[in-house]
Amino acid sequence: MSIEENIAVLEKFNQILGQFWENGDVTLFDKVVAQDSVIHQPGMPNNLEGLKQVLPAFRSAFPDFRVLEFEAFSEGDKIADQIVWTATHTGELMGISATGKTITVKEMHISRVKNGRIVERWGLWDQLGMMQQLGAVPQ
Secondary structure, eight states: OOHHHHHHHHHHHHHHHHHHHHHOOGGGGGGTEEEEEEEEOTTSOSSHHHHHHHHHHHHHHOTTOEEEEEEEEEETTEEEEEEEEEEEOOSOBTTBOOOOOEEEEEEEEEEEEETTEEEEEEEEEOHHHHHHHHTSSOO
């Protein structure tokens, strides 16, 4: 696949993420993430089915999720991206009751693409910063 096609896969993933936040349909991810995909991201499940189980909790906790910044580049079969998102904590998440606080979180990923689908994904996100913004841990 070309660089442009690889980046289009990631853009489709982000569109599906937005659609999921609107309607809660986790099956949308089947369109862009391979069934046997492997996810390497601390604090997250390591496969598509696990991701489908966790994302609804984040959607409930942060119903107004929106992306502020997105940047990606591709080389070979891999895409690197940086995303910054914001949301208001209005529901319970990981034992933390709703705080009403609006947070901003940064994430970075590398995704490997094959046949138009994400087959492997590495990610890091600022969990400490999120917990500090929520007041769950001291600054």
